[in-house]
Amino acid sequence: MVLTENNPIRARVFQSAVLRQEGGLTTLTFHAMGTLCRVSLVETDTSQSNRFLDALLNWVADFEAKYSRFLETSLIHRINQASGREWVEIDDETDRLLSMCSELRFFTGGIFDPTSLPLIRLWNWKSNPTALPTAEQISEARELVGWHRVQRKPGAVRLAREGMCLDLGGIGKEYAVDYAIQIANQHQIEHVLVDFGQDIRVLGHPPGKPAWHIGLDNPQRPGSCWASLAVKQSAVATSGDYLRHAVINGRRYGHIIDPRSGYPVDNGCLAVSVMAPSCTLAGILTTTAFILGPKEGLELINRTFGASGTIITRKEKLISPRLHEHLVQFNPVSTPSHA
Secondary structure, three states, rough: OOOOOOOHHHHHHHHHHHHEEOEEEEEEEEEEEEEEEOOOOOOHOOOHHHHHHHHHHHHHHHHHHHHOOOOOOOHHHEEEEEEOOEEEEEOHHHHHHHHHHHHHHHHHHOOOOOOOOHHHHHHOOOHOOOOOOHHHHOOOOOOOOOOHEEEEEEEEEEEEOOOOOOHHHOOHHHHHHHHHHHHHHHHHOOOEEEEOOOEEEEOOOOOOOOOOEEEEOOOOOOOOOEEEEEEEEOEEEEEEEEEEHHHHOOOEOOEEEEEEOEOOOOEEEEEEEEEEHHHHHHHHHHHHHHHHHHHHHHHHHHHHHOOEEEEEOOOOOOEHHHHHOEEEOOOOOEEEOOO
């Protein structure tokens, strides 16, 4: 694999890369966008696969460098720093991403809002809080949330109020997975699985099998699967708060925030998994359905063209009728797998 440029993000991503061949698959693992990424493709011409993997690593590194809110050199950080003041110039790719954000906000009825970062920071469980945010703090944070306050014009964007922040974390990895599939198509890779932090999309099938098998994690027994899906030419994403939550004064608070109320979701949902034509759609459906709750969430999934899914609550497991044809096993003690 060839590092095309000497910059710190690319260097870090390439240094983390490990390539191995096993069972007719060439698998590349690497760390990017704050997660473990894995790409498995059916063994093919070495030069062809190397060109694909090189192009993929370079694109992912550039994507993280440009859109990570954690990097002070990123475009997103620059936009956030300029909030309430000046316009920031953007390129065509960023304009397309912001247009996608507008479309997804409309699709979700405002539940998806890339300006929700002030609320996310307020409920930051990584800081091990011992006290809850006050109602006043939540109210102040909500004043900084609202996609309608994002001002756009050709080639530029501005956040209207000081303290507003953009965060593309709600669709970033999913968008990257979809773009990785585009890169695979450009390099004539016909059979591949792309898994960025368990946001997954596939083409074709693995050696000797009719489809890729994607394990669905059991939220009541993390690390095991309650079922797996047979997937071809589709994406699978899961949202849940069973791994990231805090207990304060005897009450459990998850990490998924409802921007409409400013509070963590508490509707009985543990996990939502969605199968859809694109990873971006699957990801936005999982989070939105989780926030809506089991009844409305499943209705949203069922009425979305090409989508199916399952919602696991503390009391029941709800499954879309269309998902049953892809469920290939029910095994509560199996481990997650994507072979």
